[in-house]
Amino acid sequence: MYHSAIIRKGIATLLFVQLIVAAAFAQNKTLVVSGISLKVNGTSTLHDWEMKATSGTCTADLTFSPAGQLTGITALSYTVGAETLKSEHSGMDSNAYKALKTKKNPNITFKITTSTVAADGSIKAQGQLTIAGVTKAVELTAKSTAAAGGKSVVIKGSKVINMTDFQVDPPSFMMGAMKTGNAVTISYEFTLHQ
Template sequence: MKTHSSHSRISPLILLLCMQLFGAAAIAQVNYHSQNVHTTVSGTSTLHDWTMESKQGECSATFSTDASGQPTGLTAMRFTMPAQALKSEHSGMDKNAYKALKADKAPNITYQLTSATLAADGSIKCQGRLTIAGFTQDAELLATVKVNADKSITVKGSKKISMKSFNMEPPSFMMGTVKTGNDVTVSFELTLKK
């Protein structure tokens, strides 16, 4: 009889603890958003190196955080950028780049996270689906995550991409006399806010 009585006293306590744990887990998922994404695409050509930049694009992300608000993991992330937001110093180059990006049929460059590993030093390894020129493939992104004084999160990273792996033909200029290299480096920096 006493045993039954002690169980009835313990059960509500266990239930209360479980509810608190589940509540804490729910609070630990924090949504962030950014509409100020700085992206640079750089490459080579038979004439000179080149760079295109964009300050457009959107990124939404969900981080799991500890009690102090420090990110402990990245559970969701999606990035979208209009292909024609990329600009160089030469409009002729831009026109050929948009043609290579098939921007008329595939206006956006996107990345959809499938999984991520966030290390204690702030380095993050993302697995996801990258879509360029309407072609999608698995892609790993490496970046760093830094929490700022205002609790916003700055993310920086870069990735080398083969244009031909996305069924893109590297652009050429000046009636085909200047040809760009197949590999480009995409660098990005964004600040995410709650």
């Protein structure tokens, strides 16, 4: 009788542990992008400028709490075609594409190497940013907002970079009369769904 009680407790404990492990693994989700926005804002000797892209790819392995809040990013890869960036002026676009060397390096990419997600959804991510064929280690900060149950998550943030850090010469226009500043702000937002 004593042995059968121990065996029943042992089996119950094993089943309980299996349920906990299964629940933990059920919270890991691979999601794909449904909406993407990338903006590059800068200055020039004439006026401020902006280029936008609304297409690209992003895949991610994310971890959610049972309540549906983002708790971790296991992997994330984000790619935007450099020539999908558009301004209001086609001449500016052409000069930007030359500066970005898009014929040889058609994509701008970011791949997370490590990250932390705080309880309020704030993200700190280290990763590899590639622009114009030059890859640099960068730290990004972002904010995540998850829908109930972890069905989707919106991630948005921004980063100021210097173009010359990526061997991009700031474009000039009108035979050098207008020059862009070296610093640009890259703002990104994307929605990931199961």
